[in-house]
Structure formats: structure tokens, C-alpha cells
Amino acid sequence: MSEVREMAEQVFADAWDVEATGLDADLWKTLEQTGLARLTLPEEAGGSGGTFADWVAVATAAGQYAARVPLVETELAAWLLHAAGLEVPTGPLSVAVDEGSDTLHRVPWGRAVGGVVVPAGDRVSLVDPASAQVTEGTNVAEEPRDTLVGARVVAEGTAPSTVAVEFPLRAALGRSLLLAGAARAALAMSVRYATERVQFGRPIAKLQAIQQSLALAGAEVAAAEAASAAAAGEAQRVGFPEAALAVAAAKARCGEAAGEVARISHQVHGAIGFTREHSLRLATTRLWAWRDEDGSESRWNRLVGARAVEAGPGGLWALLTGTP
Amino acid sequence: MTDTMAKVPPLVPPPVELPERVAALRAEVRAFLAEELAADRWRPRADTWLSGWDERFSKELAARGWLGMTIPPEYGGHGRGALERYVVTEELLAAGAPVAAHWIADRQIGPSLLRFGTEEQRQAFLPGIARGEVYFGIGMSEPDSGSDLASVRSRAEPVDGGWELTGTKVWTSGAHRAHAFFALVRTSPKDETNRHAGLSQLIVELDSPGVTIRPIPLLTGAHHFNEVVFDKVFIPESRVLGEIGQGWHQVTSELAFERSGPERYLSTFPLLTALLREAHQVDEERLGGLVSRYWTLRRMSLAIAGALEAGQAPELAAAVVKDLGTRFENEVIDAARTLLPTAPDPGGTGYARLLAEAVLHAPGFTLRGGTNEVLRGITARGLGLR
Structure with missing residues (x-):
């Protein structure tokens, strides 16, 4: 196990809390101190200069332990600001999609961050949420997804034109890693529960029906982990627009896995998992939220399908192997 | 609080x-495959690692150094790594090339002989395997032993100079054309407290006196499966593989090679290529869903090849990927059926025939090499459930 992975596991596991809500300020402070925040931003820009392999470990752990911080959003914001030659402030940041108006919809952690970065073509703006009218909302995991109206622009710059293509890909990769982590958490809780829950005079883990179901969930977790890690590897190797197929396939596959793992986990947990008091929801509600954020299976499979049609029967295998 | 996981x-x-x-x-x-296709030497088909027996093709591969790739040069092989072999096999499977003749010998017999065989056995079989001239079957299943392999009843009794073998093996693909197989047999009576003890592997040359091979036609009517009956077949001591009594351990190692390759998700890939050739317009989202899954399975399968290259035996990962991959092979057939109006037609040509063969071969995907239920049992053990 790499040092970064070990540290990330420990930091996020320590912050795991079933009851708490809202931004975990203590966790954020630790992320700043340990350099796990702004992980892949170059050191000269105030980051840790980490690799995408490190990013896999950190983002997956954040997903697994349901971290209440905008880790992925800050990573994206820092990358955008740096690409536009702007200074990257410390503290949690978020990102939003430009809709051509003064309204930013469903901004992750909008109420709790110091800045929101909005790319529009090759223009990158940093806006101040404190100056906006904020309408609070959430996703199904109760993570803040707020609407900001009239946020003031505090910095602006121009980035290479590729950021417009890269931004959704980087966002989808980050989300895929979170999904893989949450899927592992749901599986790990289900395995734990099945070995402890006694029915018919024995732990339900001894029932073949339960074993077969959890093996199916295990296979889905494996697929999500393998796809998201391989996509990150591909991005590291060839860069972002080139890794589009890998990232698209990974987000779509993680999205599919999310639904199946959540379904099986709830089935194994029975009624207790369907209650608010039980920790399973920290994983499964995130699986349901994140599979639709930064592009659902539908969006990314359409991109992959279009590439396949373009490749045609003679080029399909070459597309899959990435070797023309 | 994380003790809930x-x-x-x-x-x-x-x-x-x-x-x-x-x-x-x-x-x-x-380039070689393109040349073969251009010369119309064979047509791409689904599931060719079971049904595409073509000894000329196997010898062509061997001539290029693409059989016995991981076998050391002193045994006629090429001393290359698992990843290089992986690249060759995935290209052959994706193209729907006829690879059945050499498949089992190249995939699992070579590695088993290297691991458990005597020097004489290696010299006797490995060079022929690497030349694409010596073909093997698999001698595991029996009429009363499928998933429960430890219950095999074929038995070998010690006789002067070797063993006398009696019993029956079934579902033996290619036995009517292969030269030999490893028979998993009982060499001492079953001990109910240790069911895996007393098993051994014998190298049975299939033209030995007392061996009778009868066809068992598949759903398609095609002859790939056989029943192999041993009636007091003499097996010389020199054809015991590994150690007497270590059959279970050895067969488990052999299964690691049998279960872990790209043929566990690519059997129906030629159908998808044909679909793209046939369709004027295709539902891109649905097609993309298939391609995303192929991409993921390939990355998982490659990861296993990487572990094999590093000398590991990734039993859990192989079970997981084979379960996902073989179910997916069936999903591709469903997509191919429903994305085009063409109905499967075993007597037809082109797409209709390819589809018919895929439909009729599909039940085997999730059975051979260990049923998916058995594989999920392995996954469940890996998860700590049993």
C-alpha cells in the first residue's frame, strides 16, 4: 500500500461520522495540513504535485468514508484556476456550470466554500458565493447543491481552449472514483452485517442466496474500481481529451455498478438499512446521487457509442485497445 | 464508527x-489476421475457441512464434511473458479466428507441465505444443461430477509399471481430434473427512488401447463434446503428472489458467463487429453501453494477466471477471438480436447464421470452466462470507 493511500484511508476513516451534517471543518483542516487537498495541483501553485495514481487512492477513500467536504470540487477548481493563470486560494472551493445567466444551479457545497470557479469556453471566472443570493438545496445524499444568484466575479483569466472539453471529463473521473469508494463501503457494510445478523439459527452470510447476491455486488464493486482506476491511469498516460473514451466508459460503468450495489446492499440489510439511523445510507444515498452527477450512464454511453459508430466494424477493436 | 465495515x-x-x-x-x-481474412481462409465466428478447429491455422500461428509463448526456449517455446501472450490471444479472439485446436494445450497444459511435469514429460509434449502439432483436451468432468469435481469416480489401480485406469469422462471438447488429456482420477478411496485427498492427474494419450471416444452432439448438432470411456487403460508410471495424491492442488492451479483469460468475455465479440457492419443505423447509447462494458472487462482481464506475469495466482479476481464476462457475453447476444430485425437462422448465411450459432452456444458460456454459481462461491469466500 502506498503512503498516500495509507494516509488517505486513515484521515477519512477517522472523520467517519454517521450523525454529523454540514461541512466537516476539522477534516478539511487535516486535508490542508496533510496535502491531500489540491493533491494534483503543482507544488509551485500551492498544491502537492501528486500523480493520478495518488488521486485514485485519495478520492476513492473520500467516497468510501462519505467525507463531508468538497474534495473533488476543490481539485477541479484549483486545476481550472491554475490553467487560467490565476492564483489558487486555500480553503474549500467549488465549481459550477455556466448557463449564460447570473444564476448558478446546484453548486456543490455552494453555501460553505470560499469561491466557486465557473468555466465558460476558455474563460475561467472565480466568483464569491458570499456576495450571492443563496438558495439551499441538496442531492439525495443530503450533500449541499445550492443555487447562487448574482455572485460577484473576483478574478478572471483565459485558459487553453481545451479546458472546455477537459472540465467535464475531469469532473466525471473524480465522480467515478467517489462512486467506486462508496460502492466498496456499501459492500463492506453488507458483508459485515451478513456475518453478524442471525436468522434461521445462523448468520445469514451462511445462506447461499446471500452469498450469491453479495458475490454479484462484489463483482460490481470490482468493475467500478477497475474502470475508474484504469481511466485515471489512461489520463495520466495520454492526457485528458485523449482519455475521453476511458473516462466516459468508467463513469458509465461506475454508474451501473452504483445502482446494483445499492440494491443488493439494501436487500441484504433488510428493514434496518432502510432507516435513517443506520449508516448504510451514507454509502447508498451517495451512490444514487453521484451516478447522476457529472453525467449519467446515458450521457457517457452516448459518447462511447458515437465513437464506436465512427470507428466502424473495422475500427471497433482498435478503439477498445487504444491502438490503431 | 468504521467498525460497521x-x-x-x-x-x-x-x-x-x-x-x-x-x-x-x-x-x-x-497484419497476419488481415492477410488470412483477405484470402478468405476462414470466416469470423463466435466462440471459436470451442468450435473453430483449424490445424493449418494453429501451425501458422506456431510458425510465427505465437504458440507456447510463455514456454522456455529449451522446451521449444519462446520465453515471453504473460502480457505478450495476452496481446496475441485477445487479437485472435476479437477477430473470431479458429483457435480451438491448440487452445487448451497452449492455455493450461503448457503451464501445468512446466509446473508439475517431469523433465521427460516436458520434453515429450512441450515442443509439439509450441509447434502447433500436439493438441490436448480437458479430463475433469464425469457423468456424476460436474461442479463437484472432488466426487470423480474414475479410478486408477496400481499395476506393474504403472496404473490401470477405469471410468468415464464427459463433455470433453475436441477429444476426438486431440492427442491427450490430463485425467483427474481417484488413486485411493474417497475419505469423507478429506474429499480432496486421494486424487491424482494422469496424462492419458487418447489413442491408448482401452480408450473409447464417442460424440455427444451440442445443441447445434455439431460434434465438439465427447464421452471418453477408459476400460482398463494402462498408464505407465512415467505418465503420472506431478505427485500421486496431489491431484486436487494441481487441478486448482490448472483452473487458474483456464479461468483467467480474455476468452471469458470475448466469445461473442465477433457478433458485435458483424452488427456494426450490418446496421445502417444503430442506437448509439445502447451500443455505447456494450462498449463501455467491454472496455471495463478488458481492463480487468489485463490486470489479471499482469498478476500472472508477476507470478501470482489471482483466483478471486479470475472468478469475479469470469462471472462478469460470461454473463456479458450473453448480453451482447441480446443486444445483437434486438438492435437488428434479423432473426437467427442456423441454415442461413452471414449475420443470421452467426447469431444462430451464438444463441445456441450461449448456455455454455456460464458453465464451462466452473459454473458462475461456483465462481460466486469463490467470490463469497474471498469476501469472508464462508
Whole structure:
């Protein structure tokens, strides 16, 4: 196990809390101190200069332990600001999609961050949420997804034109890693529960029906982990627009896995998992939220399908192997 | 609070990037396949690692150094790595090339002989395997032993100079054309307290006196399966593989090679290529869903090849990927059926025939090499449930 992975596991596991809500300020402070925040931003820009392999470990752990911080959003914001030659402030940041108006919809952690970065073509703006009218909302995991109206622009710059293509890909990769982590958490809780829950005079883990179901969930977790890690590897190797197929396939596959793992986990947990008091929801509600954020299976499979049609029967295998 | 989570081990080895050196190898294989297709020497089919028996083709591969790749040169092989072999096999499968003749020998017999065989056995079989001239079957299943392999009843009694073998093996693909197989047999009576003890593997040459081979037609009517009956077949001591009594351990190792390759998700890939050729317009989202799954399965399968290259035996990962991959092979058939109006037609040509063969071969995908239910049992054990 790499040092970064070990540290990330420990930091996020320590912050795991079933009851708490809202931004975990203590966790954020630790992320700043340990350099796990702004992980892949170059050191000269105030980051840790980490690799995408490190990013896999950190983002997956954040997903697994349901971290209440905008880790992925800050990573994206820092990358955008740096690409536009702007200074990257410390503290949690978020990102939003430009809709051509003064309204930013469903901004992750909008109420709790110091800045929101909005790319529009090759223009990158940093806006101040404190100056906006904020309408609070959430996703199904109760993570803040707020609407900001009239946020003031505090910095602006121009980035290479590729950021417009890269931004959704980087966002989808980050989300895929979170999904893989949450899927592992749901599986790990289900395995734990099945070995402890006694029915018919024995732990339900001894029932073949339960074993077969959890093996199916295990296979889905494996697929999500393998796809998201391989996509990150591909991005590291060839860069972002080139890794589009890998990232698209990974987000779509993680999205599919999310639904199946959540379904099986709830089935194994029975009624207790369907209650608010039980920790399973920290994983499964995130699986349901994140599979639709930064592009659902539908969006990314359409991109992959279009590439396949373009490749045609003679080029399909070459597309899959990435070797023309 | 995190004590609500069980410790779940890594399920798949870390991702593997193929080394640059394999790019040239891949290009050579593709050029060879293009040449063969242009000359119309065979037509791409689904599930050719079961049904595409073509000894000429196997010898052509051997002549190019693409059989016995991981066998050391002193046994006629090429001393290359698992990842290089992976690249060759995935190219052949994706193209729907006829690879059945050499498949089992190349995949699992070579590695087993290297691991458990005597020097004489290696010299006797490995060079022929690498030349594409010696073919093997699999001698595991019996009429009363499928998933429960430890219940095999074929038995060998010690006789002067060797063993006398009696019993029956079934579902033996290619036994009517293969030269030999490893028979998993009982060499001492079953001990109910240790069911895996008393098993051994014998190398049975299929033209030995007392061996009778009868066809068992598949759903398609085609002859691939056989019943192999042993009536007091003499097996010389020199044809015991590994150690007497170690059959279970050895067969488990053999299964690791049998279960872990790209043929566990690519059997119906030629159908998807044909679909793209046939369709004027296709539902891109649905097609993309298939391609995303192929992409993921390939990365998982490659990760396993990487672990094999590193000398590991990734039993859990192989079970997981085979379960996912073989179910997916069936999903591809469903997509191919419903994305085009063409109905499967075994007597037809082109797409209709390809589809019919895929439909009729499909039940085997999730049975051979260990049923998916058995594989999920392995996964469940890996998860700590049993």
C-alpha cells in the first residue's frame, strides 16, 4: 500500500461520522495540513504535485468514508484556476456550470466554500458565493447543491481552449472514483452485517442466496474500481481529451455498478438499512446521487457509442485497445 | 464508527499498462489476421475457441512464434511473458479466428507441465505444443461430477509399471481430434473427512488401447463434446503428472489458467463487429453501453494477466471477471438480436447464421470452466462470507 493511500484511508476513516451534517471543518483542516487537498495541483501553485495514481487512492477513500467536504470540487477548481493563470486560494472551493445567466444551479457545497470557479469556453471566472443570493438545496445524499444568484466575479483569466472539453471529463473521473469508494463501503457494510445478523439459527452470510447476491455486488464493486482506476491511469498516460473514451466508459460503468450495489446492499440489510439511523445510507444515498452527477450512464454511453459508430466494424477493436 | 465495515480485500489487481514493446507484436498479429481474412481462409465466428478447429491455422500461428509463448526456449517455446501472450490471444479472439485446436494445450497444459511435469514429460509434449502439432483436451468432468469435481469416480489401480485406469469422462471438447488429456482420477478411496485427498492427474494419450471416444452432439448438432470411456487403460508410471495424491492442488492451479483469460468475455465479440457492419443505423447509447462494458472487462482481464506475469495466482479476481464476462457475453447476444430485425437462422448465411450459432452456444458460456454459481462461491469466500 502506498503512503498516500495509507494516509488517505486513515484521515477519512477517522472523520467517519454517521450523525454529523454540514461541512466537516476539522477534516478539511487535516486535508490542508496533510496535502491531500489540491493533491494534483503543482507544488509551485500551492498544491502537492501528486500523480493520478495518488488521486485514485485519495478520492476513492473520500467516497468510501462519505467525507463531508468538497474534495473533488476543490481539485477541479484549483486545476481550472491554475490553467487560467490565476492564483489558487486555500480553503474549500467549488465549481459550477455556466448557463449564460447570473444564476448558478446546484453548486456543490455552494453555501460553505470560499469561491466557486465557473468555466465558460476558455474563460475561467472565480466568483464569491458570499456576495450571492443563496438558495439551499441538496442531492439525495443530503450533500449541499445550492443555487447562487448574482455572485460577484473576483478574478478572471483565459485558459487553453481545451479546458472546455477537459472540465467535464475531469469532473466525471473524480465522480467515478467517489462512486467506486462508496460502492466498496456499501459492500463492506453488507458483508459485515451478513456475518453478524442471525436468522434461521445462523448468520445469514451462511445462506447461499446471500452469498450469491453479495458475490454479484462484489463483482460490481470490482468493475467500478477497475474502470475508474484504469481511466485515471489512461489520463495520466495520454492526457485528458485523449482519455475521453476511458473516462466516459468508467463513469458509465461506475454508474451501473452504483445502482446494483445499492440494491443488493439494501436487500441484504433488510428493514434496518432502510432507516435513517443506520449508516448504510451514507454509502447508498451517495451512490444514487453521484451516478447522476457529472453525467449519467446515458450521457457517457452516448459518447462511447458515437465513437464506436465512427470507428466502424473495422475500427471497433482498435478503439477498445487504444491502438490503431 | 468504521467498525460497521468488514475488511474487504482488493478484488482485482492494480491496472496494467501494456509495455511499448507489445505494440509491434500486436501490429504483426493484426497484419497476419488481415492477410488470412483477405484470402478468405476462414470466416469470423463466435466462440471459436470451442468450435473453430483449424490445424493449418494453429501451425501458422506456431510458425510465427505465437504458440507456447510463455514456454522456455529449451522446451521449444519462446520465453515471453504473460502480457505478450495476452496481446496475441485477445487479437485472435476479437477477430473470431479458429483457435480451438491448440487452445487448451497452449492455455493450461503448457503451464501445468512446466509446473508439475517431469523433465521427460516436458520434453515429450512441450515442443509439439509450441509447434502447433500436439493438441490436448480437458479430463475433469464425469457423468456424476460436474461442479463437484472432488466426487470423480474414475479410478486408477496400481499395476506393474504403472496404473490401470477405469471410468468415464464427459463433455470433453475436441477429444476426438486431440492427442491427450490430463485425467483427474481417484488413486485411493474417497475419505469423507478429506474429499480432496486421494486424487491424482494422469496424462492419458487418447489413442491408448482401452480408450473409447464417442460424440455427444451440442445443441447445434455439431460434434465438439465427447464421452471418453477408459476400460482398463494402462498408464505407465512415467505418465503420472506431478505427485500421486496431489491431484486436487494441481487441478486448482490448472483452473487458474483456464479461468483467467480474455476468452471469458470475448466469445461473442465477433457478433458485435458483424452488427456494426450490418446496421445502417444503430442506437448509439445502447451500443455505447456494450462498449463501455467491454472496455471495463478488458481492463480487468489485463490486470489479471499482469498478476500472472508477476507470478501470482489471482483466483478471486479470475472468478469475479469470469462471472462478469460470461454473463456479458450473453448480453451482447441480446443486444445483437434486438438492435437488428434479423432473426437467427442456423441454415442461413452471414449475420443470421452467426447469431444462430451464438444463441445456441450461449448456455455454455456460464458453465464451462466452473459454473458462475461456483465462481460466486469463490467470490463469497474471498469476501469472508464462508
